[in-house]
Amino acid sequence: xxxxxxxxxxxxxxxxxxGIGPKSAQRLAYHILVAEAADAQRLADAVVxxxxxxxxxxxxxxxxxxxxxxxxxxxxxxQHVICVVEEPRDLAAVERTGEFRGTYHVxxxxxxxxxxxxxxxxxxxxLVERVGVEETTEVVIATNPNAEGETTAIxxxxxxxxxxxxxxxxxxxxxxxxxxxxADEVTLGRxxxxxxxx
Amino acid sequence: xxxxxxxxxxxxxxxxxxGIGPKSAQRLAYHILVAEAADAQRLADAVVxxxxxxxxxxxxxxxxxxxxxxxxxxxxxxQHVICVVEEPRDLAAVERTGEFRGTYHVxxxxxxxxxxxxxxxxxxxxLVERVGVEETTEVVIATNPNAEGETTAIxxxxxxxxxxxxxxxxxxxxxxxxxxxxADEVTLGRxxxxxxxx
Numbered sequence: 001x002x003x004x005x006x007x008x009x010x011x012x013x014x015x016x017x018x019g020i021g022p023k024s025a026q027r028l029a030y031h032i033l034v035a036e037a038a039d040a041q042r043l044a045d046a047v048v049x050x051x052x053x054x055x056x057x058x059x060x061x062x063x064x065x066x067x068x069x070x071x072x073x074x075x076x077x078x079q080h081v082i083c084v085v086e087e088p089r090d091l092a093a094v095e096r097t098g099e100f101r102g103t104y105h106v107x108x109x110x111x112x113x114x115x116x117x118x119x120x121x122x123x124x125x126x127l128v129e130r131v132g133v134e135e136t137t138e139v140v141i142a143t144n145p146n147a148e149g150e151t152t153a154i155x156x157x158x159x160x161x162x163x164x165x166x167x168x169x170x171x172x173x174x175x176x177x178x179x180x181x182x183a184d185e186v187t188l189g190r191x192x193x194x195x196x197x198x
Numbered sequence: 199x200x201x202x203x204x205x206x207x208x209x210x211x212x213x214x215x216x217g218i219g220p221k222s223a224q225r226l227a228y229h230i231l232v233a234e235a236a237d238a239q240r241l242a243d244a245v246v247x248x249x250x251x252x253x254x255x256x257x258x259x260x261x262x263x264x265x266x267x268x269x270x271x272x273x274x275x276x277q278h279v280i281c282v283v284e285e286p287r288d289l290a291a292v293e294r295t296g297e298f299r300g301t302y303h304v305x306x307x308x309x310x311x312x313x314x315x316x317x318x319x320x321x322x323x324x325l326v327e328r329v330g331v332e333e334t335t336e337v338v339i340a341t342n343p344n345a346e347g348e349t350t351a352i353x354x355x356x357x358x359x360x361x362x363x364x365x366x367x368x369x370x371x372x373x374x375x376x377x378x379x380x381a382d383e384v385t386l387g388r389x390x391x392x393x394x395x396x
Binding site for chain 1: 201202203204205207208210211212214215216217218221222224225226227228229230231232235237238239240241242243244245246247248249250251252261262263267268285286287290306379380
């Protein structure tokens with residue numbers, strides 16, 4: 001059975017979201033259908049507003065509301081140390097440890113030959129440029145401890161000479177094969193502390 | 199770490215949705231943030247449009263785009279048999295069996311003393327009124343085969359005398375304790391066929 005067209009359209013849009021299958025989409029749509037109109041409007045507004053207000057920081061490619069992201073714009077942060085992460089949610093995970101006071105560089109992914117993602121698809125060129133221009137003293141690589149993240153870490157480490165700076169990798173100690181995003185603060189903090197030369 | 203305000207607002211709205219925890223909300227927000235602006239706008243529009251265009255059918259309380267829902271407005275359907283379900287998604291599950299050609303009555307829930315939901319919170323009064331006015335020959339109760347659904351079925355069956363019509367219950371055969379929504383079409387079709395007098 002098909003639902004009325006507006007419901008079908010909503011189901012279709014919900015099913016495009018990651019991790020949302022047909023059954024989850026039905027539950028979400030039902031929730032929206034029985035919710036107060038104002039609640040549904042707030043959800044829709046939040047989606048539109050986030051796209052209007054948020055762009056990528058031109059320096060580190062984190063999400064930014066102002067010209068630079070909140071971290072790049074913060075004079076308290078050590079501008080000479082760059083922590084390289086795959087995605088903004090990994091940046092958020094590192095921030096939660098409270099162990100890092102430098103800035104970040106968000107690659108917007110990891111090298112994955114299987115998915116056809118080569119280094120040119122990532123913000124690695126921009127990292128190299130940044131390190132060349134800014135007085136960077138250390139690049140801490142905090143990509144995920146899985147195959148793609150390790151490959152990416154090794155690729156960036158090999159650019160060490162042109163970078164001409166210290167390149168470190170957060171310590172193993174994180175469950176291998178897992179996602180950085182799911183690590184607890186203490187484990188991730190320890191891994192940061194024990195980072196080693198690459 | 200907190201994200202920029204528009205991201206936090208989106209996370210907050212996403213976390214209000216059923217089955218969406220903080221981690222899922224982050225994944226969804228990230229997807230929306232990196233999606234094309236047009237895709238995000240389509241999602242927002244679908245949410246707003248569904249609230250604008252869809253209301254409850256005043257006869258059966260299914261979702262309706264026109265004055266009546268598509269099923270109540272269909273002259274091909276047997277207007278004298280009413281299948282009582284808890285929610286529109288249960289109606290959709292019964293429709294998918296292709297075994298039922300009557301109309302529906304959506305209770306908008308089930309009796310659940312634990313959740314403080316008594317019969318007065320459901321569309322039972324409207325069902326009784328409908329059966330009194332329309333020339334109903336049979337009421338098929340297709341509430342979920344769990345505690346709340348059974349309680350609701352028994353409650354409606356006890357109104358049998360004032361209803362003065364045949365009241366049946368879809369057969370067991372569905373996994374008890376489960377949700378009608380997740381039954382496969384064949385099982386649910388058989389259960390409909392083998393409905394018994396209450």
